[in-house]
Amino acid sequence: MSHPGAGPESDGESKEARILRSALSEFCRKGFHRATMEDIAAGAGVGKGTLYLYFRSKQALLEEIFRLGLEGYTAGIRAVAGGSEPARTRLGKIAAFALEYAAANREFARLAQEGPVGMREEFKRWLLDLQGRILETVRQVAQEGVEAGQFRKVDPELVANLFMGGIHSAVTALVWGEGRRDPREVADALTDIVVEGAGRRD
Amino acid sequence: MSHPGAGPESDGESKEARILRSALSEFCRKGFHRATMEDIAAGAGVGKGTLYLYFRSKQALLEEIFRLGLEGYTAGIRAVAGGSEPARTRLGKIAAFALEYAAANREFARLAQEGPVGMREEFKRWLLDLQGRILETVRQVAQEGVEAGQFRKVDPELVANLFMGGIHSAVTALVWGEGRRDPREVADALTDIVVEGAGRRD
Amino acid sequence: MSHPGAGPESDGESKEARILRSALSEFCRKGFHRATMEDIAAGAGVGKGTLYLYFRSKQALLEEIFRLGLEGYTAGIRAVAGGSEPARTRLGKIAAFALEYAAANREFARLAQEGPVGMREEFKRWLLDLQGRILETVRQVAQEGVEAGQFRKVDPELVANLFMGGIHSAVTALVWGEGRRDPREVADALTDIVVEGAGRRD
Amino acid sequence: MSHPGAGPESDGESKEARILRSALSEFCRKGFHRATMEDIAAGAGVGKGTLYLYFRSKQALLEEIFRLGLEGYTAGIRAVAGGSEPARTRLGKIAAFALEYAAANREFARLAQEGPVGMREEFKRWLLDLQGRILETVRQVAQEGVEAGQFRKVDPELVANLFMGGIHSAVTALVWGEGRRDPREVADALTDIVVEGAGRRD
DNA sequence: CATGAATGAGACTTCATTCAT
DNA sequence: CATGAATGAAGTCTCATTCAT
Secondary structure (H helix, E strand, O other): OOOOOOOOOOOOOOHHHHHHHHHHHHHHHHOOOOOOHHHHHHHHOOOHHHHHHHOOOHHHHHHHHHHHHHHHHHHHHHHHHOOOOOHHHHHHHHHHHHHHHHHHOHHHHHHHHOOOOOOOHHHHHHHHHHHHHHHHHHHHHHHHHHHOOOEOOOOHHHHHHHHHHHHHHHHHHHHHOOOOOOHHHHHHHHHHHHHHOOEOOO | OOOOOOOOOOOOOOHHHHHHHHHHHHHHHHOOOOOOHHHHHHHHOOOHHHHHHHOOOHHHHHHHHHHHHHHHHHHHHHHHHOOOOOHHHHHHHHHHHHHHHHHHOHHHHHHHHOOOOOOOHHHHHHHHHHHHHHHHHHHHHHHHHHHOOOEOOOOHHHHHHHHHHHHHHHHHHHHHOOOOOOHHHHHHHHHHHHHHOOEOOO | OOOOOOOOOOOOOOHHHHHHHHHHHHHHHHOOOOOOHHHHHHHHOOOHHHHHHHOOOHHHHHHHHHHHHHHHHHHHHHHHHOOOOOHHHHHHHHHHHHHHHHHHOHHHHHHHHOOOOOOOHHHHHHHHHHHHHHHHHHHHHHHHHHHOOOEOOOOHHHHHHHHHHHHHHHHHHHHHOOOOOOHHHHHHHHHHHHHHOOEOOO | OOOOOOOOOOOOOOHHHHHHHHHHHHHHHHOOOOOOHHHHHHHHOOOHHHHHHHOOOHHHHHHHHHHHHHHHHHHHHHHHHOOOOOHHHHHHHHHHHHHHHHHHOHHHHHHHHOOOOOOOHHHHHHHHHHHHHHHHHHHHHHHHHHHOOOEOOOOHHHHHHHHHHHHHHHHHHHHHOOOOOOHHHHHHHHHHHHHHOOEOOO
16 A cells, blocks of 8 residues: 555544545634644544654645645536537536535635645645636637637636636635525626626617 | 934835835745744844834734735725716726736735735734725625616626626736736726626627 | 475575664664664565564664674684784784674674764663773783783783774774775784884884 | 854853853763753753754754864864974874863763764765874874884874874773873873884894 | 844654554 | 554754843
8 A cells, every 4th residue: 555544444534534634624724834733633533643644744735635625626617618518608617616616615715715825836836827727728718709709809818817706706705704695696697797797788 | 324304214214114015025925924023124124123113013013014005905996986987987997996006016915815824813804804895895886886777787796796806816917927918908808898798799 | 485494584584684684784874863763674674563573672773783793793802812822913813803804794893983872871881891891802912912021011901902993993994995905914014013113123 | 243142141151152062061971862952052051042043953063063172183183293303202292182182172072982973974074084184194294204214114094093093092991981091191102102012122 | 212132932743662453 | 473554752943022231
């Protein structure tokens, strides 16, 4: 086995998974620097030294959390963005997926909003890259919308920025606010405004 | 001092201001936790102990930076949002102001994007509150647009979220990217899409 | 195992011996404190826990290495020192044996030169004692040389110190230096100087 | 001032000196790895953090101790070795100086015998170099003795090795043994044997 | 007001040792 | 006998904060 304790645990979750969950929870609650390895270990029900059997360092732990969390996110975004449906439909799906993903991973969503605090410069670049690729994916959808005549001649990059920014803003409200709204409904309304505009049609 | 009678600060900036500028610069460059009081003091050209004559703690320094930076920002937003012009015009002015403010205060804009790292829970709440009040201001504009029949029956809160999220996204590109675009132009394009929509009008 | 009936250790070396060799190698390469039980186990081709079936602790491992290495050394010294030949011959044999022993056990010789790092106070005393007994053996040879009229009235203890110190110095050059000289030749030259003196005879 | 606290202390010794003394004492008593910065600080009567105002790390502290200790040693050796007196006289002075230096710096002498444990590879090389230069100095004396016809045709390098090895051995006895002998007397006797030889002159 | 030497709490990380399998 | 996952004591080092000057 490449990793210690890869076998099934009695409480139904691998040690690695327990550590990751505990770390996410601590990082989210206290921020990277205020969270201590001691507390993370306690939260995972393991000894302090055990953390280092699974992760090289505190930083590595943080980065792995981001890697895993963003892997699912980007894969999902790309999947729903890749169809052959009208641009509007695809945008709607992107928004819906993003908001639902955030709702399903509230702690990670909160952590991700803290920004790349405590990461090595190298990992920060990876993160910016990833963000760039997501924006590019959305831009592509907008551009295809323009080319297919579904959208007017708008700057696709700006649409992508606006759209993802709007989603980001909605996610903030979603994960921090108390009065929760249905992610799907928000996604639809957001898409509606981006495509149809807020202005009155005469 | 070389010029007696030139006032206590012959280099034209009060010690407090110099400290704040140095702290902003350090926080921006290294992040809150990696920045040291020693470096901040050196950057301000004062002794380490002097920092504590002006600010109770490192946290207080950070919070004061945010207080001052956001004060100007919110005041500006409120000012341009408050006129009696059409909603679209006011939204355009909001975007223009926000982007220009970010361009004029790049370091602060970068710092603000890092999120509330290192702040006391109490100050985080104040920050969320402030953000809420800004959103509320924008929401108000949108709502008045709806009421005045300039906008169709969209959810004003969502419009505010989308709009400010888009601005946020544009600011990120503005303060981190190299190829700079004119803030005003970006603001106009952003407003245009939000009001007119990306979709084709038939 | 490939050859049933070939005994429990078909590779020709008992587990204990393999562990000792690996430990010696690690201690020699990295020093006592930097060497890890993990690496020692890996080098011996056994599990970490197995080390503790053969040795009580890391210290015990170190001490056993010294015990074994010095056992052969002191036995050899005593053997060649014990004859009834002239003192000079016996000194020559002592030097030859010591240098050849070091050449044949380079790793141990290097380790022994590092001094009693990491040992318990008790074992350090044993070590000093042993060193004292070796010196005593050599002193005895010198004294007998004086008594037999082969040597002039020199302090036998000092001769022993000088002689063994010279050997020690030569061993250092032998086990660390690249340009190797023949141990036997060095031993002869060393003995020659100690007995005949560097000074010119008129 | 380049260093904090360079001014005179109330107890008549600079903080840096107190730290160095405490560190030497701890390193000597427990060895490099077993000595703790906490104990060193306590022994110097300063806080733990203060150590790091004067020395970058524990290693740096050790290395500085060696640098200072060996600086005086090598300077002394070179000084007494450099005269124009007969080789024998100079060897005698070298031995006397070395033994007196060891007697005057017993703790350092003990530490130096532990070998280069805990040092960076780079510093180890510096140390070996220094040792080589000392040997070279002694070798030079022996060679000049040969050239001046004071010594017979012996290998000067071997003489240097023997002589310094003998001194080393005597130092060990001196700093660890209980029954102390006068360094000067030991130095004379040692030199006598090396030059005249232990053997009887017929 | 200003300074910066001094402090010590606190965090990460290592690794010898144990013990259930 | 053998293993190696798990542990936690222990140690180094950082840095915000204080206070005597």
